[in-house]
Amino acid sequence: MKSISVEEVQQLLESGKELNLIDVREVDEVAAGIIPTAINIPLGLIEFRMNELDKSKEYIMVCRSGGRSGNATMFLENQGFNVANMDGGMLAWAGEVE
Template sequence: MDTILPSEIKERLGRGEKLTIVDVREDEEVAAGMIPGAKHIPLGQLPERHEEIAKADEIILVCRSGNRSGRALGYLESLGYKGLKNMTGGMMEWED
């Protein structure tokens, strides 16, 4: 499984890169804040909503700790998505 560090994402966003980020946390978790520009699709809704994820060279998956986003990565991989990366440490490692 490919991973990416929160600091790397921040640096790239800071340079103005447009990243494809999917946040798979629940509504109440996202209400506390999320990465600017991320798309919110709770893990349990991925089977119905995965087509909302634009096919891109790189798709970054985010959750609270990295566990659910890892499961999301495996699921999307099974559907043929490429370029998937799991943000290590999840939002617990993301500092404003």
């Protein structure tokens, strides 16, 4: 399973790179703050909403601490998607949230 650090994600966003971030936390968790441009697909819905994703793009999975996003990363990887897990999740995130 590929992973990416919160620092790398933050640097890429600050450099203007367009990232495909998917936050797999529950809706009430996301209400406390989400990385700008991230879309919320709760972990339990990934299987049913993966048809909204494009296998030609790379996705970075995010959750509170990295566990659920790790599960989502492994699942999507097994489905043929190019995905990476953001290590440490939102607990480690020091960047902007909305």
